[in-house]
Amino acid sequence: MDQILQLEKEIEGLRQKLIEKENELQTLKRSLNLNQSAELQNGASETCNGNQKVMYGALPKWAIERYSRQILLREIGVPGQSKICSARVLIVGAGGLGCPAAMYLAGSGVGGIGIVDYDVVEITNIHRQLLHKEENVGMNKAESAAQAIRSINSQIKVTPYKVQLGSSNALQIASKYDLVLDCTDNAPTRYLLSDLCVLAKLPLISGSALKLEGQLTVYCYRSDLHSEDKNSTYRGPCYRCVFATPPSPDAMGSCSQHGVAGPVPGTIGTLQAMEAIKLIIGHPSTNLLVGRMLIMDVDDMSCKVVKLRQRNPMCAACSDTPTITRLVDYEAFCKTLAKEKELELHILPPINRITAKEFSILQKEKTTLLIDVRNESEFDMCHIEGAQNSPIDNVESKMEELLRRVQDNKGAVVFVCRRGNDSQIAAKMLLSKLPEEHKSKIKDMIGGLHAWAQDIDKTFPVY
Numbered sequence: 001m002d003q004i005l006q007l008e009k010e011i012e013g014l015r016q017k018l019i020e021k022e023n024e025l026q027t028l029k030r031s032l033n034l035n036q037s038a039e040l041q042n043g044a045s046e047t048c049n050g051n052q053k054v055m056y057g058a059l060p061k062w063a064i065e066r067y068s069r070q071i072l073l074r075e076i077g078v079p080g081q082s083k084i085c086s087a088r089v090l091i092v093g094a095g096g097l098g099c100p101a102a103m104y105l106a107g108s109g110v111g112g113i114g115i116v117d118y119d120v121v122e123i124t125n126i127h128r129q130l131l132h133k134e135e136n137v138g139m140n141k142a143e144s145a146a147q148a149i150r151s152i153n154s155q156i157k158v159t160p161y162k163v164q165l166g167s168s169n170a171l172q173i174a175s176k177y178d179l180v181l182d183c184t185d186n187a188p189t190r191y192l193l194s195d196l197c198v199l200a201k202l203p204l205i206s207g208s209a210l211k212l213e214g215q216l217t218v219y220c221y222r223s224d225l226h227s228e229d230k231n232s233t234y235r236g237p238c239y240r241c242v243f244a245t246p247p248s249p250d251a252m253g254s255c256s257q258h259g260v261a262g263p264v265p266g267t268i269g270t271l272q273a274m275e276a277i278k279l280i281i282g283h284p285s286t287n288l289l290v291g292r293m294l295i296m297d298v299d300d301m302s303c304k305v306v307k308l309r310q311r312n313p314m315c316a317a318c319s320d321t322p323t324i325t326r327l328v329d330y331e332a333f334c335k336t337l338a339k340e341k342e343l344e345l346h347i348l349p350p351i352n353r354i355t356a357k358e359f360s361i362l363q364k365e366k367t368t369l370l371i372d373v374r375n376e377s378e379f380d381m382c383h384i385e386g387a388q389n390s391p392i393d394n395v396e397s398k399m400e401e402l403l404r405r406v407q408d409n410k411g412a413v414v415f416v417c418r419r420g421n422d423s424q425i426a427a428k429m430l431l432s433k434l435p436e437e438h439k440s441k442i443k444d445m446i447g448g449l450h451a452w453a454q455d456i457d458k459t460f461p462v463y
């Protein structure tokens with residue numbers, strides 16, 4: 001047994017070494033690519049997907065025609081377009097940010113685009129994730145986005161990865177790319193991507209969007225890899241330099257909880273593509289969002305660029321003596337799951353839990369009280385008839401009143417939320433303060449309104 005464990009350990013060590021070597025190889029390949037693209041600018045004969053037809057300088061006729069509107073820009077020109085055509089960009093997340101980013105990168109002719117997403121298209125995505133079509137509901141998002149951008153540009157190579165990017169597969173997937181776009185929505189993946197980009201020496205263009213606000217910045221920038229001036233060694237901050245400790249799990253809002261206006265991620269994702277193009281063509285770091293963050297609020301259309309903390313010489317990941325030398329367990333580090341939908345709490349004893357079916361029977365009793373702990377806008381959107389709204393964020397401040405209501409009520413007091421997690425948290429808060437004889441009145445509806453819609457009322461909206 002010991003021998004087997006020892007062998008497994010050795011195999012794991014060898015596997016890790018292999019990934020590191022593959023990574024080194026890819027870095028070498030990347031610099032080779034850069035040199036080749038420099039040769040192309042000097043009149044070599046092949047570019048853009050290996051198309052070798054009639055050449056005009058470094059680009060074939062079709063590419064000159066197709067990309068002429070951007071080639072005309074002094075900042076891009078033929079050399080810039082050649083670089084764009086040989087660049088390979090990895091987009092992580094094919095949601096609100098990933099869709100517009102992929103669209104513009106494909107349109108501008110980025111030669112290789114990888115798209116990672118494990119999830120499937122849902123009808124709630126389509127108001128903002130405009131690469132996904134109604135007929136693709138249920139299809140994997142990476143596949144759906146890949147299909148859509150292939151129809152925008154058939155000259156480029158698009159690779160969908162239908163997986164969750166995590167510590168075990170990230171280095172391998174990223175090693176095939178020159179830069180990474182963070183188009184995800186959760187803290188564990190943000191830290192993963194930052195550490196990944198430090199280890200793999202890739203710049204990371206990070207976007208976020210919630211409600212009416214969007215943010216954009218570039219992490220892990222290295223001038224030695226991305227500008228013409230190979231003598232300078234300026235390096236921008238990584239995500240950990242700016243946010244050394246993860247936010248508390250409750251502080252990270254999600255679009256499914258707080259909502260988002262479609263054009264916000266639409267704009268930020270588009271600007272992520274813009275920063276990617278600027279990086280590819282070798283724009284100076286002073287003109288990129290390195291060590292700076294764009295913050296946009298469409299409520300009053302204000303847009304500002306704020307200075308971020310610079311690279312931390314003691315950073316655990318990107319300092320010269322890092323303590324993080326391989327990818328770690330980011331869900332443990334952030335104390336939250338990367339897949340919000342998979343969070344399923346079990347924090348109440350069975351006596352305090354009932355199914356939607358059991359509630360539908362209890363509901364007939366006049367003495368049953370239903371307390372919906374979602375926020376006000378969710379409650380206004382849809383709720384079970386007779387429910388009273390008491391948002392989870394106010395439970396602490398309204399504790400006295402809630403305790404009184406439970407004690408005065410003769411029947412059951414049932415807590416409900418969207419999926420059945422917040423309702424358990426609220427119920428638990430009350431249980432810790434209630435006198436023993438009232439505790440069995442408290443019930444949590446297992447699976448929340450999703451279970452209600454699935455098992456009892458098919459007409460109830462699922463969101």
Ligand SMILES: Nc1ncnc2c1ncn2[C@@H]1O[C@H](COP(=O)(O)OP(=O)(O)OP(=O)(O)O)[C@@H](O)[C@H]1O
Pocket residue numbers: 092093094095096097116117118119124125129141163164165166183184185186189254255256257338
């Ligand atoms: N580690 C990961 N690997 C692959 N894809 C990821 C990872 N983390 C997040 N994503 C994907 O990033 C995308 C983020 O999209 P977005 O922020 O628009 O939210 P959503 O999950 O699509 O929608 P909603 O929050 O409204 O349900 C999602 O499609 C999600 O599946």
Ligand SMILES: [Zn+2]
Pocket residue numbers: 237238239240241242311312315316317318319
């Ligand atoms: Zn750092």
